[in-house]
Amino acid sequence: MRRWIALILLVGAAGLLCWVPRSSSEESSGGFTDYQVISHAMGGIQEHAYTNSYEAFIANYEKGNHVFEVDLLLTEDGKLVARHEWTQHMTQLLEQEDKLPKERQAARLSYEEFKESKILGAYDPLSWSDIMDLMERYPDIYIVTDTKEQEPEDMKRELEMLVHAAKERNPELLERVVPQIYNQPMLKTVQDIYSFPSLIYTLYASKDTDEEVIDFVGKHEIDAVTIPEQRVTRAFVSKLKKAGAAAYVNTINKASDVSKLKRMGVTGVYSDFLTEKDVESTSWLYAFGK
Template sequence: MKKWFAALPPLLAACMLSLGSSASAAGWTDYRLVAHALGGIDQKPYTNSYEAFVTNYEKGQRVFEIDLQFTSDGCLVGRHDWSLYAFQSLGQPVSADMTGGPLPLDRMRSLTMFDQYHLLTFGDIVDIMHEYPDAYFVTDTKSTDSDTVTAQFNQIVELLNEDPHILKRIIPQIYNEKMYGVIERVFPFESYIYTLYQTADSNQKVLQYVKSRPKVTAVTMPEWRATSGFLSGLKQMGKRSFVHTINSPEAMDKYKAKGVYGFYTDFVTPEDLRRYAAKKAQQGAAKTAKAALPKPDKRT
């Protein structure tokens, strides 16, 4: 991993040096975009790759969600799942001995994505967090099995040497109420996200639960759960609401009008949102100016 940093272009290396060595004072909830699976690259989502991270960091993203799975030899890596479809959709060759399921780390290292993007272990993420001290990582560890969750977060905490200054930039996603306590027994993280794609709990039950958990600072939901009442309830508690996965500024604007705070996205960048806001303001000003023009006198 470190040899990749040594080979970075001079402009990017200078940018990284300018960041300094201390963590950013801004909390992760100051940002309204979360780069889904480290963000898309070359119009390709779900790579969870080193190149995707660097590309989207350069585009202004600072909060990155990463899918995490164990390899067959117990290494936590950036991977959505182990299905044969996942290999095929990432341009990785499928051989006759592959029937679905995790592979060992050395084999995964050899399987670049689309012949150009590279796998990240969580150890690599540790290197990135040292090199980019204002980047935050949201975990999507998938599992709700207590033993698996414990093993996943034990590895995360151990690789980060239990350093609280870096661990505050890790935001675990929980998928049910029980998972919070399982992770807390490993390490008391500063902030959690309750993401709802695996729970059948009603919006009302979710509201009751997050009210009792001050460290659950945000709730992430699919589009269909983003009702006005639910969003209003979260806002009244001071909880941030995020919707996934939204890939157009126009759709984000629609949900923002309903009360959504932020969005998981593959491709939308902060600059895209600035341009969209400027265009919308320009159109609004033109409409106002047109309305202010004197009406023609129909009598003449």
């Protein structure tokens, strides 16, 4: 009996020795890819997603997350703010109907209207200036941009405004801004505006085949590729890593799904509600092949 107990303890110890968290492994890059969770739209709060709010950021930072994706749009008067879309559906989702007249609920808001419309009756909406305040206050965070303007010129204008404002405030902030690009030509557009140290190629709107993505990543300095869950394969993820890119999957809110994806080799996930600790806990299952 004692021999069996000793054997079980030995196997358990061996498993722990074989598992090393990414942040302390030799793969550590010292950048955003050291983290396994990207908080989607600043992360969820009180079971609500898509708020892009100050309080959502604080809640998820305090839970241990360090990488935050934010949706960016232009207001009616040309200010850069954190909002997923200008639609009545989003106004209803954020419970702002009582803050806005009916004719403005599906409209592109002015900056004043945007800032005065509390989210879910309690949470503060964020402008790009507010986000830079957070970056200065929390020097260990990264901001992943999701520029939501549909027209290429408007998307370019968003990035130009973002870079100009950061250069005026503190150019070092741009070292922790990670733009997402949505197609191959957008890479040159971004690089012409500013040479960001890190970039993500996110595939939700891309028509590229897996091989085209791998070839593109191999030819350019793309730090990560974000893959829709239904498109993930072990072969695709393996080839991306060989080409030099980390693989993230969006948007995942179940720890059990993370465990499955990690077995396929992914680096991490975008999530509304999962934390770094949640994802680390799946490593126990991952280490023993569960």
